[in-house]
Amino acid sequence: MQDTDFGVEHQDPGERTAAEQTPASWDGQAAMPRQHAQGVIWRGFDSPDLGNWDNYQVQDDETGGNIQNRSPLAAKRMVVKPVEDLTHRHYAELYNFYVHVTVNPCHTGVSRSELIHRPARGTAEGTQYYYRWSTWFPRDLNRHIDFPMGPGIGGVWQVITQWHQASDSGSPPLALSAKSNKNKQDEPYIGLELSSRSEPVVWKTPLIYNAWHNFVLFVRYSNSVSDAPGKGGKVKLWYSMDMALPQPVTPFLSVKTTAAPDVTKGPYLKHGLYRSKDYYGPLVSHIVHCGIVEGDSLDAVLTP
Template identity: 30%
Template sequence: MTQLLRLAALVSLIPSFASADVVWKGDFETGNTSQWTRSQSVSNNRLQVVTDVVREGRYALKATVRQGDDPINASGNRNELLYISQEKADSTWYYKWSTLFPADYPLDDRWQVFAQWHQEGCCGSPPLEFYVRGEEMHMRVGGVNGKVLWTAPLKRGDWSDFVLQVKWSSDAKKGFVQLWHNNEVVVPKTSIATQFGKEMNYLKLGLYRDDAIRPEASVYHDGFTMASTLEEVMPPPAPAPAPAPEPPLPAPEQPGEDAPAEELPDAPIVQTPETRPQTRWGITTPEELLSGERPPGADGAQGCNASGGGAAGVPITVAAGLLSFAALFTRRRKPARARAHAKR
């Protein structure tokens, strides 16, 4: 039993080790606002945890403001949640959250803050804030006279995913910010003062706007996370789409039943020495001599035993040899007869 209890204790520690870089979550997955330090709201129904419009998990926050909502008797109208993070000077943190402005969010050209890191002092614009004005979203650093480092069109009905890196410092050479919007770097690392003197900051999330704005407005927030590493807050890349399959090659056309067969030209007949009719021993036969016919090609190609004129030229050669021999014999007999006649 003791070993089982020890094993259960080790298993219970695994989630804390796996998320050691996450220092705080305000993602409303508790089903309420208990993750946050406190709220500034005129009524509970102004900061509702809902399930019908969410970015991740099961729950999100719906912050609503009506004209006259002033829970702390200050300038503007608001309903916000607070987390007293108190980041120390020269510390660096990553923050992730998502915000959605519904399709019926009213258009107004006055300031409407939806996320801010406020100084501990009571008054004035914060050192870092996100707000809407007209049809654009903005990020400003340095208070009312600070620098607007980012603007983007307000797209109603679409979630905006934010990842913010901040080094908190009142020294502009040490402090910096970097911002990702919808997984794209929109503000590269930029050196700037992110604190007012020695005042530490705290987070406020909800809706805070100019008190001259009349229409009721709501905004949704989800998934707020504070971590020490980028990997804990950056969404994983979307998987690459599978390549489209290549279309199959068209089948070769087959001739119809009634289509005439293709006629090929007759190949020429070529007689080779192996296929040409041969005479006996390459010499014209007696039958051919009697008929007066000569075999095809006798005037051209040589027979295998012919010396020049083909098979028909062999008898001519023999006859010529006999005539020459007879002439020589005749010449030899004439001197002999002359000598015999002289002796007589």
Template identity: 25%
Template structure:
């Protein structure tokens, strides 16, 4: 117990230390879109901060796209938010966010892109993009002629939790991607070019889809964070504030009134789920019909040119408390009685 108390002041510092490497948050907890640098939307009701559904905190983003939504006079229909980070080659980051596709999200053989890191140039598909086609989520690297390095089926009414680990580089021997989905490593670290030569990337999040898709599209995003360590984007441990009921003590073979010892697992460390690697998906480039569109930014825009467990207890058992108090009480009474019989002695010098 004393050791736990000594560590308590350090435990109070953990929230501050844990957030030290968070570079930026776009989690909408401001209640508006002020964390983001720019909007590309046709109307104010296309990018809404809402309080339901949410993955974490109090707010999330609801994105709506109707056929014909074209805020930048380019290919496809879209409503997106931009964060102009433009990470330098050689930098390495962890990106965390959650995306939910509601029941109404239309199934289509055409592409619908929901998160991308676009390059500085206006033309061509981005070097890193997440999109849906035929009810499959795809992560593609390298633009229209690149490779799909991971895919998974769309689950509607489900929060997809993503952690993307990237080293930015136009060199395939230097750059890499690694992907966690719903707490598991689904794409082990894979060497690949993550930038185009001479260009940097910036984040776009929302919904951007082929203009031939007619039904209204809605997606929800929440909890975006950019950090330099994995620990800063992992979910916070859940602590159960309700104490567990005491475990009945096994029948004792000792004499009545003896004190039960601690259980054998009292000092066992807590266990946690560890992400497990899965077999990497085959890397097959998509056909021309499921390639996201090429335009991404306003042409000629100069500003974009140029990225638990509860704490362990003290080890005391909840059983055996009453016998212990009884023994202590009898001992004190015995000492008091003995003290009356012992003759007074000369006072001793105090301890040093």
């Protein structure tokens, strides 16, 4: 990266894309799929600003501990920059922009710097999307650019990307979090969490600093849970590091993801960093996100 400032899987036929149906069409050593893309619906960073996002949220000491929407602080806390050294262009990035997110101290409560996107085609029952992005957890202690990790105890958490229910309160049904194993601060991990499950962490991988973590997530929005093909809320995750093509790491998981017919009032994506007061309250955190896109197929989000 350039010098910054900073069991048996149940297959739902309705969710299988051409890429999954024809694995022979993929070159396992190549960075790009050969399959033709169907369509990217939305890109988060195709210009050096936050103009493609519906809203921004900042919460720290400078906001008095309150959430400020579309605050002028957003452009300071979430800075979009070009990747000038193309040798660091990762596996499928087209526009070469990244966002360097800073979360400043908040001594009175939680803190955040988050971007909000409402799915471009709404979230009516059964609507489905694929999301692709990459995340970099910086550690450069000499320049005070760091993604700190607290002890793995209750109340200490950090959410890096979430799909939030229509309301502004409550735990999101779907989130990617960065945590440490219980009482082991030296074993941080990234976890996929489904809040409605008795064991919410359904997948995790070690959090490696100063490397790209690549994600693709399939979401079907629904207010019901069903194992029947084509029914109910579904989630599936693909993952890789650095230049590798993301590979499936979970089956299709049934979960209530929530849905709504109105694009302005339904579930929404939040991208950035949202963290607890415990341990993180007085700290400054840095995280980098790159290349988030929303598409109607796996092929679309994997093809630049």
